[in-house]
Amino acid sequence: MKYTEEHEWLLVEGDVVVVGITAHAAEQLGDVVFVELPEAGTEVAKDDEIVVIESVKAASDILAPLDGEIVEVNAALADNPGLVNEDPTGDAWFFKMKPSDLAPMEEYMDEAAYNDFIS
Amino acid sequence: MTDLRRTPLYDLHTELGARMVPFAGYEMPVQYPLGVMKEHLHTRAAAGLFDVSHMGQVIVRASGYEAAALAMEALVPASIAGLGEMRQRYGFFTNNAGGISDDLMLANRGDHLFVVVNAACREADIAHMRAGLAGCEIDEITDRALLALQGPQAEAVLEALVPGAAAMRFMDVAILGSDWGELWLSRSGYTGEDGYEISVPDAQAEALARRLLADDRVEAIGLGARDSLRLEGGLCLYGNDIDATTTPVEAALDWAIQKIRRRGGVREGGFPGAEIILDQLENGTARRRVGLRPDGRAPMREGTPLFASAAGGDPVGQVTSGGFGPSVGGPVAMGYVGADHAAPGTALFGEVRGKRLPVTVSELPFVAANFKR
Numbered sequence: 001m002k003y004t005e006e007h008e009w010l011l012v013e014g015d016v017v018v019v020g021i022t023a024h025a026a027e028q029l030g031d032v033v034f035v036e037l038p039e040a041g042t043e044v045a046k047d048d049e050i051v052v053i054e055s056v057k058a059a060s061d062i063l064a065p066l067d068g069e070i071v072e073v074n075a076a077l078a079d080n081p082g083l084v085n086e087d088p089t090g091d092a093w094f095f096k097m098k099p100s101d102l103a104p105m106e107e108y109m110d111e112a113a114y115n116d117f118i119s
Numbered sequence: 120m121t122d123l124r125r126t127p128l129y130d131l132h133t134e135l136g137a138r139m140v141p142f143a144g145y146e147m148p149v150q151y152p153l154g155v156m157k158e159h160l161h162t163r164a165a166a167g168l169f170d171v172s173h174m175g176q177v178i179v180r181a182s183g184y185e186a187a188a189l190a191m192e193a194l195v196p197a198s199i200a201g202l203g204e205m206r207q208r209y210g211f212f213t214n215n216a217g218g219i220s221d222d223l224m225l226a227n228r229g230d231h232l233f234v235v236v237n238a239a240c241r242e243a244d245i246a247h248m249r250a251g252l253a254g255c256e257i258d259e260i261t262d263r264a265l266l267a268l269q270g271p272q273a274e275a276v277l278e279a280l281v282p283g284a285a286a287m288r289f290m291d292v293a294i295l296g297s298d299w300g301e302l303w304l305s306r307s308g309y310t311g312e313d314g315y316e317i318s319v320p321d322a323q324a325e326a327l328a329r330r331l332l333a334d335d336r337v338e339a340i341g342l343g344a345r346d347s348l349r350l351e352g353g354l355c356l357y358g359n360d361i362d363a364t365t366t367p368v369e370a371a372l373d374w375a376i377q378k379i380r381r382r383g384g385v386r387e388g389g390f391p392g393a394e395i396i397l398d399q400l401e402n403g404t405a406r407r408r409v410g411l412r413p414d415g416r417a418p419m420r421e422g423t424p425l426f427a428s429a430a431g432g433d434p435v436g437q438v439t440s441g442g443f444g445p446s447v448g449g450p451v452a453m454g455y456v457g458a459d460h461a462a463p464g465t466a467l468f469g470e471v472r473g474k475r476l477p478v479t480v481s482e483l484p485f486v487a488a489n490f491k492r
Contacts, residue, residue, distance in 0.1 A: 031443075033450075078416075
């Protein structure tokens with residue numbers, strides 16, 4: 001798993017990257033009450049704001065970590081946004097994307113580097 | 120954060136794991152490890168303890184209560200002279216344009232008036248009272264903390280520690296001796312729940328808070344849940360839902376202007392902006408504060424523009440407070456809309472991130488008040 005400075009986790013599954021937010025981010029956000037997801041098929045560029053997470057108090061964004069196409073979104077979050085707090089690095093993934101180039105993944109942090117980053 | 124003030128409960132908040140934020144010049148707990156949602160629901164189900172020591176406590180004295188109250192009526196549209204002994208009432212300071220310069224609680228304490236004002240407005244309010252209350256002595260109380268114990272179990276919890284608390288009705292005030300010194304109680308709060316505000320000497324505040332928290336029914340609650348509770352209760356937040364540009368009638372606070380201060384009343388008018396406000400009471404206003412229930416799950420936050428149709432047209436209003444209501448189980452909001460759109464049931468659209476989402480004007484409060492009248 002790789003990590004961005006925006007507290008996203010990225011998991012490569014074949015030619016697809018699964019994206020979620022870290023437990024640290026979920027804790028900082030507090031209780032998540034609404035998640036606005038992009039539509040599958042959307043072409044995105046790195047740093048596009050593509051997901052909005054509303055917690056009890058505020059809204060925050062998830063940015064596209066890579067250029068590519070959204071191939072699947074996690075419909076379970078629409079009915080149960082609280083999943084983000086319960087299982088941020090598991091069932092509460094946000095979207096899967098097919099990057100046009102996987103090489104930029106190398107620049108993201110590994111787990112040890114991320115743990116240093118948040119400590 | 121070095122210039123931020125701390126309440127006597129600061130050390131307790133950090134010990135409890137609170138996330139502290141700057142608020143009205145103080146470092147205040149926004150939430151504890153329980154989280155905003157559970158804190159909110161716990162307050163509705165049992166009892167929540169809030170540190171509201173940042174609010175201003177002020178004693179106004181004149182030759183007697185009536186003299187102080189009549190002087191105050193030159194600044195506040197509520198009937199203060201008509202307040203029974205050891206009773207409290209909600210009111211507001213108005214400006215010459217009829218706008219609200221702060222909202223406050225006013226209590227008749229026998230031979231003087233006791234008022235509680237918002238933290239952010241405290242200095243301005245005290246200056247306003249010193250300038251406007253001729254012949255009165257204005258004393259800011261600086262050696263007392265203020266706690267709020269709110270929720271259906273608040274009465275049982277407090278009565279066990281401070282006998283006499285349970286005998287109070289909604290908006291009663293009392294001065295009772297206790298193991299924590301002399302307590303100034305009022306049966307009020309700002310959550311829509313039954314409960315108390317407790318003014319306690321600074322030196323005793325932490326001990327009293329710890330004793331209350333030692334009761335399993337009581338949890339420490341932060342500003343996050345305080346905000347969602349008051350929003351569900353349809354209660355105005357000064358600076359959001361009311362301010363110097365909104366009049367009490369626009370804000371649907373007509374109920375806080377008693378008949379005796381209105382046209383034809385024995386003590387009609389006499390407060391800043393009276394002509395404008397009394398006119399509005401008779402003839403209505405072009406806009407009005409309303410409750411708003413977004414139809415979907417997306418919260419409509421402060422500043423969300425409201426439209427009458429799904430596309431085109433000018434805004435007909437704006438959200439002033441909005442978020443998720445944990446007890447409602449969905450988004451709730453309040454805002455101002457044109458009078459033509461203020462009837463409950465009116466279908467409107469709130470523009471969230473460029474999309475117009477349906478929202479319905481609804482009755483306030485969203486959660487029925489649980490006061491012991």
